[in-house]
Amino acid sequence: MAIQTSAGSALQAGKRATSDLQSAAVELRTGPGAAALTAAGIGCATLGLLALLGDAFPAISHVLNVYKPTGALSGVSSGAIVVWLASWFVLNRRWRDADVDIGRTSIVAFVLIGIGFAFTFPPIMDLIQGK
Amino acid sequence: MEITFRDLMTVLHGMGFGALFMLAFSGAIAEFYRMTAGGPVMAAPSNDQSMLRTYLIAMVVLAWLTVFSGAYVVYPWYRAPVPSGADLAAYPKYLLQSSPTTSGWHSLGMEWKEHVAWIAPIAMTMVAYVYGKYGVQLGKFASLRKAVFVFALAAFVATGAAGAFGAFLNKYAPVRGGANIHLMNGE
DSSP states (O other), rough: OOHHHHHHHHHHHHHHHHHHHHHHHHHHHHHHHHHHHHHHHHHHHHHHHHHHHHHHEEEEHHHHBTTTTBBHHHHHHHHHHHHHHHHHHHHHHHHSOOOOOHHHHHHHHHHHHHHHHHHEEEEEEEEHOOO | OOOHHHHHHHHHIIIIIHHHHHHHHHHHHHHHHHHSSGGGGOOHHHHHHHHHHHHHHHHHHHHHHHHHHHHIIIHHHTOOOOOOTOOOGHHHHHHTTSSSTTIIIIIIIIIHHHHHTTTTHHHHHHHHHHHHHHGGGGGGGGGHHHHHHHHHHHHHHHHHHOOOOOOOOHHHSSOOOSOOEEOOOOO
């Protein structure tokens, strides 16, 4: 009898939890997730782009040298962080109450993180610069 | 038994923060997958959800500590210019570049490591945020869940590349110097 009561309570709790999740899922939008995802991709692509530009152009490398002991890496990383956070802020404001197509957003984010990987990889950087 | 200050900081950067972050991936990826897979686990206890949130936040902290300690503490010692007539052993970048058999460790290894490592904290911050925002309900947003999972794997790859090259670089041209720290007396 005690086992039946316990099992019944567990079942009720499970149903309640599932019901809570369903109602909460209705309220949640994909916008905030899409904003975070896209912004992370933008941050990674910016990292790659700044690394490539710093490597290709001494003048840009000089500008990126915001902390001399670390060299251009200081500007590359700081720039990527600033662009990432700024884009996240802007996208989140725009999409926070919206349902965004995550399929399309994901593709964009994957391409952007791919750019981040590719443009930081020295053989590809050299290839782009014709070295 | 002694260790130099720079050795200690390099160990803290690579093993204390970086390796711990790397080790945390297996648990995070498995638990993230389990908690957001949908189906019966959707009713996962709130304790498990809080645990994963805390775990992911700890990973984010470790990731940022790793890249900042690397870029702003260890890297300046690695790339410090060599005074004329100085022993190259104290200047890892120039020691590596002094021979064609080791120069690739800098031109490929360090050049990639110093940049690609930053992908990991950016990606993991996003992963932690999305899990914090959606929790187990990510199971209902399959595309978002998959995308977040891909970014977690990308962070793992970036960390692996940076960590592996870091280990090799420290083998061929270790960052040494600074005050000697006495740890214990030998036999």
